Amino acid sequence: MVNLGFSIGNLHFKNPVLTASGTCGFGPELDDFIDISSLGGLVVKGTTMEPREGNPYPRMAETPSGMLNAVGLQNKGIDNFEKNIYPVISKYDTNIIVNVNGSNIEDYVALSARLDRLDKIAAIELNISCPNVKKGGMIFGTNLDSAREVTRAVRAAYSKILIVKLSPNVTNIVDFARVVEEEGADSVSLINTLLGMSIDIAGMKPSLSTITGGLSGPAIKPVALRMVWQVARAVKIPVMGMGGIMTWSDAVEFFLAGAAAVQVGTATFIDPQAPVKILEGLENYLSQKGFSDIKDIVGYINRRK
């Protein structure tokens, strides 16, 4: 038997494989394919106080070993979430985490306070790294003072586990991880998408309605892995790694680099069973290597031999 469990603060996760926000809907969309309750957690679609229609079509472009998206946080708002979605997903026997977004600090705080009251929401993931909205999002995650300010304000309003999702679109992501740790974040998750672009040469125009979008998929994995390694060495709080994880072996790399958990994102678009397959493969890897606990490999490459 391999122990796959880990904790962030007082919150226990049965295993370290979670779905990534924006790539699993609210969970029920995957019910035909996997048992969500078998995963360590479900990070649901980015939510805002007010409903949002997101960006105009086209919002997606396939790229070499990846894709660009410019969805722009389309969602029906917290009222709809609380009334129509929360009762449905409360049935899952796993940690449910809501990805929290806002245009300003007041929005982030108000939404976090609302979610603090929902018993089955175990944690929030503060999204200060969405590259596809004009206001808020990445603006908070690419300025150290703003990142500090929003984390501090949300920390004061939210009593449970606070995860801050970091943007890779910065000079030094470690500075951001340190700042949010100082302000009381319980964990950091990284990376969100890398800002990118694609041009349709037949139409001689940008492929996306927003011109730029967020790059995800295997194309960004080496960048994500490097950043997870850097951050894990610099902070004491657990790091959730993500960015281009398609297979269990990709996930193992993130653990070896220092991630305490991983989130599976774009892979689910191509194989809705990817999160579960990655979990199974991870367990096999640990067994075959003779480890009895996932913690035995977290940050393994950093240890003195």
Add this chain to the structure above:
Amino acid sequence: MAKRIDDFKIVDNKRLTEDLFILELEGNDSISEFKPGQFVQVRVDESPGTFLRRPISIHDVDYKRNTFKLLIQTAGQGTIKLSELSAGDSLNLIYPLGNSFSDPGQGERILLVGGGVGIAPLLFMGKHLLSIGYRPDWLLGFRSRERTIDLEDYRQIGNVFLTTEDGSAGEKGYVTNHSVLEEKRYDRVYCCGPDPMMKAVASYCSRKGINCEVSLENLMACGIGICLCCIVTTVKGNICTCTDGPVFNITELKW
């Protein structure tokens, strides 16, 4: 109907024109029931430039043989790779996906309008209509005679009216220019083709007060409603083509 991920065996790959081909697939397990208008998400293996699955409409189904057909146009690396598959090869699909065309009202006169590869979901719908007692007409548009497929299967279902852009077969021009639209009256139109064609057909149907459903071909990543990339703007806001569509009544669309 629960969505499934399964491997299928290719039993035939038939070239129809320079850029259209039909893959016939056989289920290893008994295939789920398809509804006309639904699609599958095809994983394209061993094609380095192809990252995402490709959404392809169901063209025809044969439950007795446990097979179905996909009519595909070669457009990029992914579909070129699919065109190179042969009998015995395996293909991984997520299916069945999307909604379906709705059945017509009693005694309605029906026209199925297809452009190019957009005819793909309409043959399945035509066969369904025939099975429930309708004799729909066809109005089909292609670029030229060379790019027109053999229409015998379509003639078995109803009259075929044809246009080509260069006039090398049928009437010259686009489907919306065809004389049959002046000469005959229809109560209901089912349409699939390039966006400009569907918009022109929708505009014609709106003017004439004809009930019209279109099957959209928006760019998709997941096909199962989790990425929110394939949205279409409707009277209900932005909704997913993959789960709320691909078939929409034109009264729902903000075109």
